Amino acid sequence: MPTADLETLPGVGPATAEKLSEAGFESFQSLAVASPSELSNTADVGESTAADIVRAARDAADIGGFETGTTVLERRNEIGKLSWHIDEVDDLLGGGIETQSITEVYGEFGSGKSQVTHQMAVNVQLPKEVGGLHGSAIFVDSEDTFRPERIDDMVRGLSDEAINAALEDREIEGSADDKDAVDELIDDVLDKIHVAKAFNSNHQMLLAEKAKELASEHEDSEYPVRLLAVDSLTAHFRAEYVGRGQLADRQQKLNKHLHDLDKVGNLYNAAVIVTNQVASNPDSFFGDPTQPIGGNILGHKSTFRIYLRKSKGDKRIVRLVDAPNLADGEGVMRVQGDGLKPE
Numbered sequence: 001m002p003t004a005d006l007e008t009l010p011g012v013g014p015a016t017a018e019k020l021s022e023a024g025f026e027s028f029q030s031l032a033v034a035s036p037s038e039l040s041n042t043a044d045v046g047e048s049t050a051a052d053i054v055r056a057a058r059d060a061a062d063i064g065g066f067e068t069g070t071t072v073l074e075r076r077n078e079i080g081k082l083s084w085h086i087d088e089v090d091d092l093l094g095g096g097i098e099t100q101s102i103t104e105v106y107g108e109f110g111s112g113k114s115q116v117t118h119q120m121a122v123n124v125q126l127p128k129e130v131g132g133l134h135g136s137a138i139f140v141d142s143e144d145t146f147r148p149e150r151i152d153d154m155v156r157g158l159s160d161e162a163i164n165a166a167l168e169d170r171e172i173e174g175s176a177d178d179k180d181a182v183d184e185l186i187d188d189v190l191d192k193i194h195v196a197k198a199f200n201s202n203h204q205m206l207l208a209e210k211a212k213e214l215a216s217e218h219e220d221s222e223y224p225v226r227l228l229a230v231d232s233l234t235a236h237f238r239a240e241y242v243g244r245g246q247l248a249d250r251q252q253k254l255n256k257h258l259h260d261l262d263k264v265g266n267l268y269n270a271a272v273i274v275t276n277q278v279a280s281n282p283d284s285f286f287g288d289p290t291q292p293i294g295g296n297i298l299g300h301k302s303t304f305r306i307y308l309r310k311s312k313g314d315k316r317i318v319r320l321v322d323a324p325n326l327a328d329g330e331g332v333m334r335v336q337g338d339g340l341k342p343e
Contacts (some may be wrong), residue, residue, distance in 0.1 A: 012053060127168075198236065215268040228264050238293060
């Protein structure tokens with residue numbers, strides 16, 4: 001939205017509109033979901049002026065009022081489902097990973113968390129008729145896990161039906177058994193994954209804001225942003241905030257970071273996938289001692305929580321731990337050279 005439109009809001013002149021635009025608030029909707037204090041700090045406007053701007057933006061964007069359950073149900077029909085291409089897991093998740101939600105995937109090292117983020121970065125670009133969302137992906141890499149070679153493997157590992165649908169969707173001549181066509185498809189898939197490496201927690205939080213700007217830029221493109229993956233969400237926070245004395249600061253920053261990620265998902269109808277590290281509970285004498293880190297802040301903010309557990313060989317157990325509308329349960333997948341596969 002042009003900055004001139006922002007000037008219709010009370011207390012917003014050309015200079016303030018420019019500040020708001022530079023801070024990433026380029027639409028009524030982005031202002032409507034901001035808090036006055038956030039607006040005041042990032043755009044350098046007074047607290048009372050910021051409150052007036054947010055209130056007016058909510059009225060203009062028609063956000064913040066009550067709705068009937070029927071209206072909510074109709075709006076939920078706009079939510080997309082990103083398929084894993086593993087029937088057992090998709091059934092467990094009610095059809096796949098939801099857009100406008102945060103899905104947390106946690107597990108010990110080698111359990112397949114990064115494999116999930118890579119596979120979803122491929123699957124999200126597929127046409128909707130084969131389980132994709134016809135969108136691009138943003139990948140925030142905090143553990144140096146992103147590998148374009150792995151994307152190459154996973155594209156080649158797609159079913160012939162999915163590859164042919166992707167080729168047709170991109171108007172690439174050829175079929176799944178045409179090496180040149182598949183090579184061109186792989187290049188195009190990689191072009192639609194926007195990767196940024198986070199060097200510390202503050203940089204990671206900044207990248208969440210940049211992700212919102214990037215999603216805004218691509219909103220009207222042929223492949224809008226439909227996936228935001230953060231691998232891993234907690235690594236930098238865990239390393240930088242050590243001990244109980246810094247726990248409150250860590251959780252406060254983590255909470256803000258999660259809300260920034262959630263905004264991207266809700267504003268641009270994108271699926272948000274975050275991976276999380278685990279710790280072992282030494283007091284646990286029975287059952288699985290593995291627990292996700294991040295505390296209640298992450299537990300409450302994640303809409304869906306998935307626990308990946310190692311099994312024999314390349315087999316992994318996918319356990320749905322928490323969901324607002326689905327029963328807990330388990331599924332099985334295999335992490336193979338050509339991607340995530342059913343058992």
